[in-house]
Amino acid sequence: MTKENIVTLKSPYRDDFEINGYRFGKGEKTCCIVGAMRGNEVQQLYVCSQIIRALSNIEKKGDLAHGKQIMVIPSLNPFSMNIQRRFWSVDNTDLNRMFPGDANGKTTQRIAAGIFDFIKEYQYGIQFTSFYISGDFIPHVRMMDTEHKNIGLANLFGLPYILLRKPKPFDTATLNFNWQNSDTSAFSVYTNETEHIDEESAHIAVGAVLRFLSRMGVIKYQSHGGYMATTLEEEHLMSVHAQSGGIYRRIKQPGDEVEQGEAMAEILDPFEGTVIEEIKAPANGIVFFAHKSPLVLENSVVYKIIKRLHI
Amino acid sequence: MLQDVVSVSLPVNERMRIKKNHFEPYNLTGNEKRICIVTGIHGDELEGQYVCYELIRRLSENGHLLNGIVDIYPSMNPLGMDSIKREMPIFDLDMNMIFPGSETGAVAEHIAAAIMNDIKGADICIDIHASNIFLREIPQVRISKETAPKLLPYAKMLNVDFIWVHSSVTVMEATLSHSLNKAGTPTLVAEMGVGMRITKSYGDQLLDGIFNLMSKMGIWAGETRNVSHPIVSTDGNVSLIYSDTSGIFMPTIKHWAGISKGDHIGDILDPLTGTVEQEIFAPCSGIVFTLREYPVVYEGSLLARILGGC
Numbered sequence: 001m002t003k004e005n006i007v008t009l010k011s012p013y014r015d016d017f018e019i020n021g022y023r024f025g026k027g028e029k030t031c032c033i034v035g036a037m038r039g040n041e042v043q044q045l046y047v048c049s050q051i052i053r054a055l056s057n058i059e060k061k062g063d064l065a066h067g068k069q070i071m072v073i074p075s076l077n078p079f080s081m082n083i084q085r086r087f088w089s090v091d092n093t094d095l096n097r098m099f100p101g102d103a104n105g106k107t108t109q110r111i112a113a114g115i116f117d118f119i120k121e122y123q124y125g126i127q128f129t130s131f132y133i134s135g136d137f138i139p140h141v142r143m144m145d146t147e148h149k150n151i152g153l154a155n156l157f158g159l160p161y162i163l164l165r166k167p168k169p170f171d172t173a174t175l176n177f178n179w180q181n182s183d184t185s186a187f188s189v190y191t192n193e194t195e196h197i198d199e200e201s202a203h204i205a206v207g208a209v210l211r212f213l214s215r216m217g218v219i220k221y222q223s224h225g226g227y228m229a230t231t232l233e234e235e236h237l238m239s240v241h242a243q244s245g246g247i248y249r250r251i252k253q254p255g256d257e258v259e260q261g262e263a264m265a266e267i268l269d270p271f272e273g274t275v276i277e278e279i280k281a282p283a284n285g286i287v288f289f290a291h292k293s294p295l296v297l298e299n300s301v302v303y304k305i306i307k308r309l310h311i
Numbered sequence: 312m313l314q315d316v317v318s319v320s321l322p323v324n325e326r327m328r329i330k331k332n333h334f335e336p337y338n339l340t341g342n343e344k345r346i347c348i349v350t351g352i353h354g355d356e357l358e359g360q361y362v363c364y365e366l367i368r369r370l371s372e373n374g375h376l377l378n379g380i381v382d383i384y385p386s387m388n389p390l391g392m393d394s395i396k397r398e399m400p401i402f403d404l405d406m407n408m409i410f411p412g413s414e415t416g417a418v419a420e421h422i423a424a425a426i427m428n429d430i431k432g433a434d435i436c437i438d439i440h441a442s443n444i445f446l447r448e449i450p451q452v453r454i455s456k457e458t459a460p461k462l463l464p465y466a467k468m469l470n471v472d473f474i475w476v477h478s479s480v481t482v483m484e485a486t487l488s489h490s491l492n493k494a495g496t497p498t499l500v501a502e503m504g505v506g507m508r509i510t511k512s513y514g515d516q517l518l519d520g521i522f523n524l525m526s527k528m529g530i531w532a533g534e535t536r537n538v539s540h541p542i543v544s545t546d547g548n549v550s551l552i553y554s555d556t557s558g559i560f561m562p563t564i565k566h567w568a569g570i571s572k573g574d575h576i577g578d579i580l581d582p583l584t585g586t587v588e589q590e591i592f593a594p595c596s597g598i599v600f601t602l603r604e605y606p607v608v609y610e611g612s613l614l615a616r617i618l619g620g621c
């Protein structure tokens with residue numbers, strides 16, 4: 001394992017901004033794994049740190065394949081995390097809207113360009129990330145639905161679901177989209193936490209990456225089989241909206257099965273404590289995404305459900 | 312007439328409301344032209360506030376001179392404006408990246424769709440922006456190459472100093488202006504001044520332009536002033552100057568002033584060591600239409616834009 005510097009930027013008042021990567025093995029640029037790009041992605045940082053820990057043990061045992069290298073970049077944005085801001089510490093722009101970047105452009109474009117130049121030649125790209133709406137997901141692999149997608153490879157993670165997303169305009173400036181565009185097989189892996197550490201789903205995520213690497217012949221690692229993934233299209237997920245604002249009481253969790261008409265959550269009057277709305281499942285299915293905050297606004301998407309078609 | 316465009320219940324005893332002030336002639340014929348004046352999508356941009364106030368004041372006093380419909384939306388992002396925040400609070404989302412929205416989408420998308428529905432069908436829309444807290448801009452209209460044939464005649468009526476015809480970028484497809492133009496409502500983006508401040512002279516200049524435009528479109532029958540002939544330019548004639556280091560930027564030039572190639576534009580200083588980290592010189596001759604206002608810079612911070620090209 002070698003620790004390397006990928007991007008350095010001088011700050012007027014703080015230590016230099018640095019992005020560090022950990023390299024395992026030598027040779028062909030096989031797989032690159034990136035973690036927290038936003039300052040609140042603590043779970044994503046944690047997952048990468050655990051992958052680095054696992055890979056260095058694998059390396060010690062001599063179980064890295066010859067002629068292949070793995071790069072892990074646990075944090076792309078330590079500056080924002082250290083001051084507890086989600087986006088870039090100076091102008092609040094989102095680094096994940098700056099790809100492929102511009103080496104002669106503005107600060108965040110330069111950072112994105114520095115990262116992208118370094119990682120674009122890897123064959124496989126895995127990113128741990130979070131959604132722009134806060135809440136929890138079933139662990140899944142997410143890919144942009146472009147002609148470059150490779151569902152067969154996404155299956156090798158052994159996670160229960162693969163989600164295909166049709167790119168919207170802003171997606172064209174994300175790392176995942178640009179990775180795919182430059183012929184890297186790119187996967188975003190979602191676990192069910194962001195701001196807090198969830199050991200169980202972190203463990204699932206680390207296991208999924210090691211399973212992928214071992215199935216691709218990059219490492220020798222004894223893993224149990226995992227799931228045969230179900231592939232979903234994002235637009236086929238069913239959104240459940242809140243009709244009122246208030247205090248939110250979640251009943252169903254990601255992964256739970258629900259029956260049509262079953263109570264999924266309650267919204268309480270914030271002053272009087274009475275239930276002003278009971279959110280009911282609109283169909284039989286499985287909870288894919290669940291709103292987490294204890295407060296909710298009218299019209300919020302509080303759940304996304306995988307509708308059950310085959311029962 | 313005050314109207315709610317869209318409202319959403321917040322968690323604790325409050326509704327967020329996007330409001331507009333609607334003006335129409337005393338006797339409606341049904342054939343009136345309609346103009347929409349929109350501002351405050353970015354909560355830290357306040358230059359449009361004075362424009363809305365003054366426009367509404369004059370319209371209220373001169374209702375008899377109105378031959379068309381004027382809808383004025385002073386605050387598209389009321390929670391952001393009220394909390395000194397550029398983005399939409401709660402979601403930390405740039406509101407100008409979610410259009411045209413979706414009626415069945417999440418909260419922000421739903422709001423965006425309601426705004427689109429309210430403006431759609433107008434004969435012209437002007438979306439007033441105020442740069443950001445980092446950069447000061449002269450009054451200008453920005454339009455994309457694709458929309459230039461249709462929008463340039465309107466843009467020239469607005470009494471701005473400069474019209475920037477820029478190439479399109481995919482991420483800009485989610486702006487209000489792009490979405491409205493795509494939906495058939497001609498929409499101009501006006502940029503002027505600087506974030507968190509109001510420059511009255513710029514506001515007065517744009518107001519003369521808005522009344523001129525309304526007059527040309529048959530919406531306003533009152534007096535108008537002569538408007539300026541703006542410089543029209545494409546990306547090719549715009550040079551950008553970025554900082555190569557971090558520190559404090561102290562300009563030595565004035566905004567909207569002519570400079571020659573090689574002129575000293577300013578310095579990047581280190582306040583801890585008392586040294587000049589970088590001296591900045593003009594890469595070409597021209598006029599400085601964008602000048603950095605916020606002194607703290609990083610490598611890659613934009614310092615100035617020069618109209619002239621190299």
Ligand SMILES: [Zn+2]
Pocket residue numbers: 352353356440441442
């Ligand atoms: Zn703006």
